[in-house]
Amino acid sequence: MGVNKSLEEEAREHNEDQGLNESPTNLRQVIERLSSLLSLSHSTKVFHGKWQMIREKLEKLYTGLTAAENCDFASNSAFSELTNAISVTLKSCTGLADRCVNLSYSGKLLMQSDLDVVSSKFDAHLKSLGKVYNAGILNQAQAIVVLKPGVGASRDDMKFYVKDLLTRLKIGGSVMKRQALDGLDEVISEDEKYVKIVVETSEILGLLVNFLESGSVEIQEQSAKIVLVIAGFDSYKSALVGAGVIAPLIRVLESGSEMGKEMAAKVLKKLTENSDNSWSVSANGGVTALLKLCTNVNGSPELMSASCGVLKNLAGVEEIRRFMVEEGAISTFIRAMNSKDEVSQINAIEFLQIIACCDEPIRLMIIKERGVYSLVHGLDQNSLFSTKARELALRAIENFCFTSSTSLALLIGYGFLARLIVLIRSVEVSLQELAVKAAYHLCGTSEDIKKALGDTGFMPELVRLLDARSFEVRDMAAEALCKMVWVSKNRKRFIQDNFNTDRILQLLNSDEAKTGNKKFLLSILLSLTNSQSGRKAIASSRYLKNLERLAETGIGDARSIMKKLSRNRLQSLLSGILNI
Incomplete structure (x- = not known):
């Protein structure tokens, strides 16, 4: 057979010899010959490197042709001519394989040349097959409809359905590709088993990655949506990355539609x-x-x-x-x-x-x-x-x-403090709690900050929160006040308003006191006893009995405060006697 003959000429000669017609049966015959040749190629005893390259091309052809088995190509002359041409080359290659198995060839150089020629023909077939598929040779009229398996379907039925979708994605026109993507999105969204089948069918992942750069906005968006579903499973993320999904996703971010960009960003977030x-x-x-x-x-x-x-x-x-x-x-x-x-x-x-x-x-x-x-x-x-x-x-x-x-x-x-105190007065509990927490943390920074808090009017607001519903707010308010009143300037301001001292003493009542912040309340009172006016404010309060009861129960800080008050009374009495 002349090397310079066109594929079509070889196909015609082969048709005349074999009586092949352009029918679906031909495709099955070609696929079977491909499978036989693949098996035979593993038995060759010489030229292993060249046969390895031929085998790789045979495997690609096998994958490409089996994807079209569920389709009717009786009216598609381009595909039929191609399959007939492939059949001719398979026949030639099978003859070469037989001679390499039996070592019956006449010369090494001639056999090497023949293998190179047949290898280049398989390259041409693959290129032609790619062009035919890219042209979208499958349309709705040619397709044999495969119904989606029902609930509880076997894994084999599910795989068969996914294989049909793969065929439509590979060789269907733009309309059928969109329909196949819709079908794929539907099943993987309904059943995780389909996601696993899709990931195991690596060719689908490759197509989805390619479709992310499709000129069709709909195909790009649908592909990104499917990839997003797959990326939702931690065990499948590596398969997506391995399929090369990251670079196309970023290109979608750069030039895709608004929906495509959103889907791409969500996928990248998961990855x-x-x-x-x-x-x-x-x-x-x-x-x-x-x-x-x-x-x-x-x-x-x-x-x-x-x-x-x-x-x-x-x-x-x-x-x-x-x-x-x-x-x-x-x-x-x-x-x-x-x-x-x-x-x-x-x-x-x-x-x-x-x-x-x-x-x-x-x-x-x-x-x-x-x-x-x-x-x-x-x-x-x-x-x-x-x-x-x-x-x-x-x-x-x-x-x-x-x-x-x-x-x-x-x-x-x-102006942070002025805004913070407004938030402490807020009726929105979440904001109020965060504001109190911020004030509490500020009280642990420096004396100047504590003075600034006092000047801004935080102490009356914190006093108001000493019986708040939130246990955390009560404790933070009490501890913040405790730290603030140990600053002399703040303590004087605190004592000037009798309500502040009365409220602290009132909250010591066993019926009203919140046990979590009682120690801070006593610490506040202990701080007040460091000044004459503070001791006087405590001693003159109508709620002093609450403190006395705590002192009688043996609580240390309460007893210390009462001792200071007693010394103050004694000093006042002595001062009165000496002034007589």
């Missing part, structure tokens, strides 16, 4: 829960693409949330975190924090906290770029911040500023 995948996302330009999406504060809140979620995961790697900062992440998220959208506010605050955690230079950069200023002003009731954002802002302010005297001074200068 980057494993830090091993973080480098791949960064290496493929993921950080830049994600930051760009977060810059668009008027975009989809869901897309913003998913994109930020990926960046939070990536921030766990120090080198990537530094790169984010270099790419302008801090200014990007400070702007997002000042947006009207609650999702953007919350994600921005959380992200800034994550990248600043255990990283002093980044914390200082956030402060320098007025991130803390924005957080403080977001606490205003009439600000753009939602309640949830205010809660996060309070936590973030503590993380950014409470461990540094310089940062604390800056915080006070921004």
Whole structure:
């Protein structure tokens, strides 16, 4: 047979010799010959390298042709001509294999040349098959409909259905591809067993990855949706990464539809829960693409949330975190924090906290770029911040500023205390609790801060919370007051309002006292006894009997307070006698 003959000419000659017609039976015959030749090739005794290359091409052809078995190609001349041409080449190759098995060839150089020729023909067949498939040779009229298995179907039936979907994805037109993707999405969303079958059918994963870069928006979005379902299973994430899904997902982030971008970001969020995948996302330009999406504060809140979620995961790697900062992440998220959208506010605050955690230079950069200023002003009731954002802002302010005297001074200068006391008076319990906690932590910083808290009017507010419903709020309020009144200036201010001392003594009553904060209440009273006016305020209170009863039961601080009061009475009596 002449080497220069076209595939079509060889096919015609072969048809005349074999009497083959363009029917579905031909495809089965070609597949069977392929299978036989594959088996025979393993028995060849010479030219192992060349036969290995031929075998690889035979396996690809076998996969490509078996995918089309459920289809009717009687009216498709291009596919029939191709399968006939493949059959001719298989016949030639089988003859070469027989001679290599039996060592009956006339010369090594001639046999090598013949093997190279047949190998190049298989290359041509694979190329032609790819072109035919890419043209979408399967349409609805040609397809043999395979019904979705019912509930409780066997694994074999499920695999057969998935195989049919694979055929449609490979060689169907755009409409049929979309229908196949819909079917695939339906079954994997309903039954986890289908997800396993899909993952085990690695060819489907490869197609889904390729479809992420499809020119069809619908195919791209449907593929991303399916990949998202698969990524929801920890055991299958590595298969997706192994199929090369990360780079196409990032390209979807860069140029896909809004829905496609959202799906891609959600997939990457799941994949980057494993830090091993973080480098791949960064290496493929993921950080830049994600930051760009977060810059668009008027975009989809869901897309913003998913994109930020990926960046939070990536921030766990120090080198990537530094790169984010270099790419302008801090200014990007400070702007997002000042947006009207609650999702953007919350994600921005959380992200800034994550990248600043255990990283002093980044914390200082956030402060320098007025991130803390924005957080403080977001606490205003009439600000753009939602309640949830205010809660996060309070936590973030503590993380950014409470461990540094310089940062604390800056915080006070921004008017933080005036806003904090308003939150302590809030009717929203969650905000109030966080505000009390912040005041409590501030009392553990410095004497100047405690004086500033006293000047701002925190003590009456804390007294009011000493019998709050929340056990935690009661204890924090009592302990904060205890620390504040040990400062002389605050103590004088506290004593000036008789209500404060009366309320402390009143709460010592066994019926009203909350046992968890009783020790702090006694500590407050003990502090008051350090001044003449304080001892006088306690001694003249109508609730003094509550303290006396505690002293009689042997409670140490109560007895110490009563001893100081007794000495004060004695001194007053002696002073009166001496003045007579």
